[in-house]
Amino acid sequence: MFDKMAERIPRAIDGRDMMGGEENRLRKELTYPIILSERIRGATEEAESFRVDCAEVGKRVDNLAQMLRSIFIICKSTPTIYDRPIRRIASDAAKNLERALTLVRKCRRAGILRRVVTIINLGDFRKAYSLLDASLGDVHWLLSVFNSDPSGAGSGGGASIVLSLPPIASIDPILAWVWSYVAVIQTGGVLAERVEAANSLASLASDNDRNKKIIIEEGGIPPLLKLLNEAASPESQIAAATALANLATDTEKACQIASEHGVPIIVHVLADSPMRVQVCVASLVARMAGNDATSREEFARENAIRPLVSLLCFEVLDDPHLNRGKPTSFHSLVQINKEMAGDRPHLNSFHSEGSGSGRGRENHRKERENESPQVKLNLKVNCAEALWMLARGSIANSRRITETKGLLCLARIIEKEQDELRFNCLMTVMEIASAAESNAELRRSAFKTNSPPAKAVVEQLLKVIQDSSNPPALQIPAIKSIGSLARTFPARETRVIKPLVNQLSHRNTDVAAEAAIALAKFTCPENFLHVEHSKAIIEFDGVPPLMRLLRSTEKVQLYGLILLCYLALHVPVPNSEALQEARALTALELASRSPAAQHPSIRELLPEACRHLELFHAGPHCLRPI
Template sequence: MATGEEENRIEEVLSFPILLSERIREAIDEAGTFEADCAEVGKQVDRISLMLRSLVRFATTTGSSLYDRPVRRIVADVSKNLDRALTLVRKCKRRSIFHRVVTIVTQADFRKILALLDASVGDLKWLLSVFDYDGSTTGGGAGGGGIVLSLPPIASNDPILSWVWSFISSLHLGQLADRIEAANELAPLAQDNDRNKKIIAEEGGIPPLLKLLKESSSPDAQIAAATALFNLANNQERVRLIADELGVPVIVQVLGDSQMRVQIMVANLVARMAEHDSLVKEDFARENAIRPLVTLLSFDTFEDDPVARPQSGKQSIHSIVQFNKEKEKNSNHRRHFSSSLSMYSDTSSRGGQHRKERENESLEVKHNLKTSCAQALWMLARGSLSNSRRITETKGLLCLAKIIEKERGELQYNCLMAIMEITAAAESNADLRRAAFRTNAPAAKAVVDQLLRVIKELDSSFLQIPAIKSIGSLARTFPARETQVIGPLVKQLSNKNQDVATEAAISLGNFACPDNFLCTEHSRTIIEFNGVPPLMRLLRGGERTQLHGLILLCYLAIHAGNSEALEKARVLSALEGADRTVATQHPELKEMVMKAIYHLNLYHAGVNPHRQSYAS
């Protein structure tokens, strides 16, 4: 809300050109030459003065609702033109012959000034038409509250500016229908190019869009505002502008309490803002955005028969769900089960109304909402330990695993990417690994089961790669007896897609690296699953594939160098060949390769004296 000081500043901006117009009128009365031309200037100045006074009255009555960006810009230009007119008219004052000769005034000077004043009249007329929502102002107002798309002279070289001014002014002062129309006009304008986005942001378009988004009485208004904000939020600077205008609390409030089609656009907005600014992720975390996202993602997810697809003796996701359903059997099933998943509930009457509306929505709308929420969770979790932890605390892992099992396409992919980010955070944080990915934790088991199913059963590198990365990030959580995790990864070393094979080598490297307490046991398991032959083939692949294949091969040689499989595959020869090139291509690996060669010589060819220093 504008303060009195800010209102006074606007009045001061408007009072200066009014003062100039009065001085021009006094100078015209004293003119001794070019009286007719000065009188013509006076007519234009009188029109300008009348419109300026109308603006003052409008600014006084409107108060904090006044959109002052075009006012400041146009009035500053008007003031310059009036100042030039004053200078010219003063040169026509009754003076001696000497002064009239020295101060030469021509007809061309008056033509130029009259053209400038005419442009100022056009600018002010346009400005009043933009503000004339009730037809009460003078000076040629539009008198109806619609958006004004005519061009003022000041914007003749840049029509986008005048359109943006008109749309934003409508957002500030228009009726709800006009505000929705203005937001719907700004959205495609912002989508066109970054210059338009910059103009909309610089001219103050974000605050009224956020205010419109908060209009819970109108889903159309919320969708229009969210779409425009989404199109604006494609870089860090504008995302920060939205956050600085206290947009995050508004967005989270609308996300938790609005119709599904509104929630889709708002979840997309959350995802885009989180994608482009790491700081805003923490803002969303403080406003507890994770909980409504998980709640919406879990809607209708657990409605199928929990025993419809048993899994041969293993504790399936269905049985976990059934257990939770039995715990909630004395409550309203859908509402309380969703609450148990997300620890988030909406107790407002409007929330209950929206729940009924969600139940009656089409399957397509529900699917789109889940897809958007999954993407928002993915972006919030990316690179954020705190958000990854919050997702696991809301039991979002179980929901993500269930959707990966049931769904296909973009929704399944978004959930896989969210899990990939959460497991990456767990890889770097022991507390999160212990809290969320204990071997006997139902949610963790459900996630791992689905990741392995994707790796083994789906012939899609698009989906297999995030699943393989996730298993690799969890390598330190698996005990030595969990050989069923390593087997599918070893199989993917032979995948025809080199990217999949390379990611499998990287993930297996997490099992066999020295940082893993069970590296020796895991290395032996990799060899037992016949991982050496396909690994040797990777050494003939591209540079990245060769690099990670070589790293894994070194780990196997260091930790299981006495294996006959290594000798049979002629790993020693391969490493000795690599030793001659690795120094130039990857000097940081030279010591590892030399150590691997030493271990293989130790077991298979005797100890080479000059490598004794690598004994450990």
């Protein structure tokens, strides 16, 4: 039906069809209100009653039809037109025109009976005027957004930011602003306006979740990805990456960016762009990977870990002893980027013209060398956070990091840096160690006792634990990392036991509890060397501080009880005097009456430890198993 209607559109619209399914549907949606306006014009000529009012309706409809034709021409001449507001406004205008057509038809000549049944008054026309004026305002706003003369003389030439509100969005101004900003970014035009629009979307997205939802629902993600990938300027890429990062605040929104094929674009820009841009893109990777497991795996498939590690290593592994003859920082980075481009030819479709050229890479190299220390620090902070998020809960990603020079780089940064960068690197190591704890193959490959990167990491972790000036926020991930690697240390490596024993006396109960958890991993039956490690804890005088933990909060008491039970079960008789002197059996008997004894992790362990101590020490009988 719509195709036949299209043939009747006036000469201002030629017969060329718009290509593509979406464009064809948009053409039909714009055709329908234009056809309705022609029908209204014919009905006004046939009106017998309220002829003046019908003529006024006709004038408004003619103006509306003229502007709709201008919109139609703009859509045909702009391949990348942003159609969300056009569809919404055209649909609303069609509804208002249908009501106007119904009203005007009632004014035609009719019999006496129909005139009596059909009652028309001036109030009906006032309502029709109001609806048509609203549609006129909406379409006029559309024309101003797409840079066309509202009189219909212009044909559009891009889009511009319009902060005025169309009647359709008078109740919700955010909707109109989002439409205007997205139209400017998608349709093109002046680069400065596109940057301003992207920054405005970033600001709106940072305000609240409702704004984020509107931006995503109104199709804001694809234009932002397009702007990021075009590499028109560093400012435009920074604005786009910031807006996307502000949108990706939960699983659903991060997944939406990934579903728009955003991950390949993001990885490409991360690998080949100025350092200022890489700072924001690395933050975007961290945000998406931290909020969405699917994005985390997709980043790994697109090989995002290699450029992140390379950027993190920039100016860090310049020591020839550490590099062992490998290419130094920047040359290595450029070489890896070239290899990535060759390994993943499907990214070529996303590359902007000249972005991968030798001249562009040379410019990026000079920019990196001349960047301020603060920009370089920010890049490392964000890259470390991105690696942390990628490694979290992922054995495959943790393995990929260890297969690069990532562990060595992380160890060096933990040794030399401070504050947020050091914290992010410690958290990355903690996630890798946690993955190694649950995967024997990763433990053997990445944390072999003779592996220089593994030795360097363990050395720095122990230094962090031993340094009393470090805050708990740094000591806790270091302690957790050593605990996760408990099964990798041979019996002679008692140097990793003593720092943990010392932390049992830490004034911060969280640190003390983590030390007890880590030591329990050394003494649990799953650890082949649990007897040797238990003896080492006794030799380093770990029982007295452990007994003090039993007088702490219920949570800390539970972890202390687990460790004490393992010691009671695994310490040989000649080494059990420390337990007897500390009255461990009495402490376990008292603990068996506490709420902590009901915890599943200790319900069976506690009675067994009591029975074991009873065999070698005099004292009252232990309570029966619970």
